[in-house]
Amino acid sequence: MSSAAINIGSGPQDQTPAPIPSVTVSATRDPVDKSYxxxxxxxxxxxxxxxxxxxxTLRFTLLPRISRTKMTGITLRVxxxxxxxxxxxxxxxxxVLPRNAQALREDAAVLANRKTNTMTWRVAVHTPGLPEGVRRLGDLRLECKVGMDAGLISNSAPIFGWLSNMLTDTDKVCADPEGNYLxxxxxxxxxxxxxxxxxxxxxxxxxxxxxxQQTAESLPYCDCQVLLDRSYYAPVWDKSWPDDTxxxxxxxDKPPGEAP
Structure with a gap:
């Protein structure tokens, strides 16, 4: 993975970002929210x-972004x-996120009782029957596409320029070795x-x-902040590896005698 993959240029630094609509939660001053x-x-x-x-099957999952995030007692609502x-x-x-026509019409938010940048969100697509410690490449391909469409990635610094401009396109991110879906x-x-x-x-x-490629300066902007030792790029773009790879x-921390 070349450094160019992460350093694709973002927009001008002095450009005022468009306002992001949100719903205020009285119990949390700075809520984690996603677009329904x-x-x-x-x-x-x-x-x-x-x-x-x-x-x-499809589920969404919540993961810690910083070490002090409390991952018990999380509540969620649309x-x-x-x-x-x-x-x-x-x-x-x-x-599992329920479908609701009224929530769609009202452009609802999906809210957790945690502050922004304390958690990251991912898609979980799992084929049943696989051994522990084994995933299926087709599942990961679908995770990438669903995750991008769902707007779950929360990297937030200009160095993650791949999240802006042309690489916000789901099919480009998930079909290009420079896409960098983590x-x-x-x-x-x-x-x-x-x-x-x-x-x-x-x-x-x-x-x-x-x-x-993460440094002390860049790591706080990556949603891999406390998950760095668990992070990897799956070659979902490489069609020479079929979906059932x-x-x-x-x-x-593999115990002695445990299979890879």
Whole structure:
């Protein structure tokens, strides 16, 4: 992963950003919020391209962005001008977003009882029956597309220029090696291997740990801030690896005798 992939130029620094609509939550001065319409757009993408992961289900998941984030007791709701819909959050901090026509009309927000930049959001597309520590490449391809459509990425500095301009286009991000959609493993990783039949490939260091390019100055702007040792770039753009390619994780804390 070249440094150019992350340093694609952003817009002028003195340009005033467009205001972002939000809904105020009395219990939290600076709420984490996402666009309900965008998240539903991501769900629509999942339905259209379900063939990438035909047996998989779709959930959204919440992850810590900073070390002091409390990841227990999280509450979530869809809030519009005249509607509030509580969203149950599972013990693993994943959830299913309900569809509601009124919330769509009101351009509702999806709100958590946490402050901005304390959490990051991702899509979880999982084909059942895979061993622990193994993912499927088609699932990850669909995660990228749904996540981009849903507007979940929360990198917030000019150095992440790939999030602006032409690379806000979902199909470009998820089909281009410069797209840099960052995935997170369940635990800190030592390595990641692709496997399809007799063909195997250990991902190079350039595709691990956010490409090894984070500095003390840039890390606070990356939603990998406390997940750096779990982060990797899956080659979702490389069509030479079919959707049923297995993505196997070699965890740093792997117990003795545990299979990769």
């Amino acid at each position: 319409r965008k998240m539903i757009k991501g769900m629509d993408r999942f339905e259209r391209e379900h063939a990438l992961a035909p047996n998989a 809030a519009g001008d005249n509607i509030t819909i509580p969203v149950p959050v599972a013990e693993d901090n994943s959830f 995935f997170f493993a369940d635990r800190p990783i030592f390595g990641v291997t692709l496997r399809h039949g007799e063909r195997t490939l250990a991902l190079p260091f350039a595709l691990l740990y956010a490409a090894g 297995l993505v196997e994780f070699d965890y740093i």
